[in-house]
Amino acid sequence: PAAEGNLxxxxxILSFLKDEEGLDYGTSEILVASGGRPLIYAAFRAxxxxxxxxxxxxxxxxxxHYTHFVEGGHIVIQATAENNFMPTADDIKPYVKNATLISLCSPQNPTGTTFRKQQLEEIxxxxxxxxxxxxxxxxxLYLLxxxxxxxxxxxxxKHYDPVSLRKDIRPYTIYIDAVSKVFAATGIRVGWSVGPADIISKMKAILTHIGxxxxxxxxxxVAYFLGKRESIKTFLSNxxxxxxxxxxxxxxxxxxLRNEGLPVDAIAPEAAIYLTIKIDLAGKKTIDGKTIDDQSEVTSxxxxxxxxxxxxxYAFGADRNNPWYRLSVGTCKKEEIDEMIGKLREALKKLN
Structure with missing residues (x-):
C-alpha cells in the first residue's frame, strides 16, 4: 500500500469526518496505519x-509508555473522581510554558468519561x-x-473536538482515530491520523521505516464500508x-451495593465501552484471617x-494505592449481569 494509505x-475517511464531525482536511493532512497505536507512537516521535x-x-x-519511548519529561496530572477523571485547564495551566505536547483522550480509555464543551474550550x-x-x-505546543x-x-x-471548538488550534492538533472500537472491529487494523501536513509528513516517514x-x-x-452511511447509522444505533x-x-x-453499605462506588457511564468503578478493600480481612494489603491483592x-x-x-499510570478500576463490557452478556452483581456482593460480604 501507499505509505500514507491508499488514496x-x-x-x-476525509468525507466521513467532514460529514459526521465537521472536520475538513485534505489528502496531505491524513495518514493511515495499522491501527491507532503506531500513529500515536509516530506522533510522539515526530x-x-x-x-x-x-x-x-x-x-x-x-x-x-510513549513519553518514556521518546525520553521525554513526564508532566503527570493526577485526575480525580470529582472531575470524572478528566484533566482541567486549571490542572494543565501551570505546566504549559515548558511543554511540547499535551496528550488527551475523549471519550477516555479507561474511564468512559468525556470532556464537556467548556472544559475542552478552556484547554x-x-x-x-x-x-x-x-x-x-x-x-x-502541540495537542494529541x-x-x-x-x-x-x-x-x-455530546462529543466535542478541539478544531470544531477553536479553529486557531488546528495547526497544533493531531487527531487519532480508527475503526477498531466504534465498529467492533479490533481485528481490522486500520487507523488514521489527521493534522497539520508537516507533522503528518514526518509521521509518515517514521512509519515507513517501521512498516x-x-x-x-x-x-x-474500510473505504467501501465508510461509504455505506445508512448501514453505519443502523449498526451504531443498535x-x-x-x-x-x-x-x-x-x-x-x-x-x-454502595447503598447497602458495601465499599464500592461507580461513575455514571458517559461513553465508550468502559465503566469506572471503585472497590476499596485494602486493609480488610478475608474469612481465613488474611489481610488484603494493597490494590493488587484487591484485584486478585x-x-x-x-x-x-x-x-x-494503576495499570494506566495512576498511583498504586488508587482504588478505582476500569470495567469493560466488551465481552459482557446481559443475562449474566445480575449473577455477576450477586457474586460480587457475596465476595464483599465475606470481608471484615
Missing part, C-alpha cells in the same frame, strides 16, 4: 525530542495563547487528541443501545472470589 481510503516535556493525565492509556485556549507567546523559531470512541456517547453526552501499513485488503474494505444497557445495568448494580481477590476481571487504574 481511495484517505478520501473516504513532535518530541529527548527531554521535551509531555503533559498527560492519569489514568490514561499508555501516555507514560484549547491555553494552547492557543501559549503558542502566541512563542517566538517564530521556537517549537510550538485521541478520539477513538467518539461515536459511542450516551444520553445527553506499520494497514493491509491492502482491509484498506479497500450497537450503542446494547453497550449503554450493559453499562447502566452494571452501574445500577454498583449503586445498589475480586477475580478469585467474584469471578470479575477488572483493570486497576
Amino acid at each position: 481511495d481510503l484517505r478520501e473516504a 513532535i518530541c525530542d529527548k527531554g521535551d516535556n509531555v503533559i498527560y493525565a492519569v489514568p490514561s492509556w499508555n501516555n507514560n 484549547c485556549d491555553l494552547i492557543i495563547e501559549e503558542n502566541k507567546k512563542r517566538s517564530e523559531g521556537e517549537k510550538k 487528541f485521541d478520539q477513538m470512541y467518539w461515536h459511542l456517547t450516551f444520553g445527553n453526552i 506499520a501499513w494497514a493491509p491492502m485488503a482491509e484498506q479497500k474494505a 450497537f450503542k443501545k446494547e453497550i449503554e444497557e450493559r453499562l447502566h445495568r452494571i452501574y445500577d448494580g454498583f449503586v445498589v 481477590y475480586i477475580l478469585s472470589e467474584a469471578g470479575l476481571a477488572v483493570v486497576p487504574f
Whole structure:
C-alpha cells in the first residue's frame, strides 16, 4: 500500500469526518496505519525530542509508555473522581510554558468519561495563547487528541473536538482515530491520523521505516464500508443501545451495593465501552484471617472470589494505592449481569 494509505481510503475517511464531525482536511493532512497505536507512537516521535516535556493525565492509556519511548519529561496530572477523571485547564495551566505536547483522550480509555464543551474550550485556549507567546523559531505546543470512541456517547453526552471548538488550534492538533472500537472491529487494523501536513509528513516517514501499513485488503474494505452511511447509522444505533444497557445495568448494580453499605462506588457511564468503578478493600480481612494489603491483592481477590476481571487504574499510570478500576463490557452478556452483581456482593460480604 501507499505509505500514507491508499488514496481511495484517505478520501473516504476525509468525507466521513467532514460529514459526521465537521472536520475538513485534505489528502496531505491524513495518514493511515495499522491501527491507532503506531500513529500515536509516530506522533510522539515526530513532535518530541529527548527531554521535551509531555503533559498527560492519569489514568490514561499508555501516555507514560510513549513519553518514556521518546525520553521525554513526564508532566503527570493526577485526575480525580470529582472531575470524572478528566484533566482541567486549571490542572494543565501551570505546566504549559515548558511543554511540547499535551496528550488527551475523549471519550477516555479507561474511564468512559468525556470532556464537556467548556472544559475542552478552556484547554484549547491555553494552547492557543501559549503558542502566541512563542517566538517564530521556537517549537510550538502541540495537542494529541485521541478520539477513538467518539461515536459511542450516551444520553445527553455530546462529543466535542478541539478544531470544531477553536479553529486557531488546528495547526497544533493531531487527531487519532480508527475503526477498531466504534465498529467492533479490533481485528481490522486500520487507523488514521489527521493534522497539520508537516507533522503528518514526518509521521509518515517514521512509519515507513517501521512498516506499520494497514493491509491492502482491509484498506479497500474500510473505504467501501465508510461509504455505506445508512448501514453505519443502523449498526451504531443498535450497537450503542446494547453497550449503554450493559453499562447502566452494571452501574445500577454498583449503586445498589454502595447503598447497602458495601465499599464500592461507580461513575455514571458517559461513553465508550468502559465503566469506572471503585472497590476499596485494602486493609480488610478475608474469612481465613488474611489481610488484603494493597490494590493488587484487591484485584486478585475480586477475580478469585467474584469471578470479575477488572483493570486497576494503576495499570494506566495512576498511583498504586488508587482504588478505582476500569470495567469493560466488551465481552459482557446481559443475562449474566445480575449473577455477576450477586457474586460480587457475596465476595464483599465475606470481608471484615
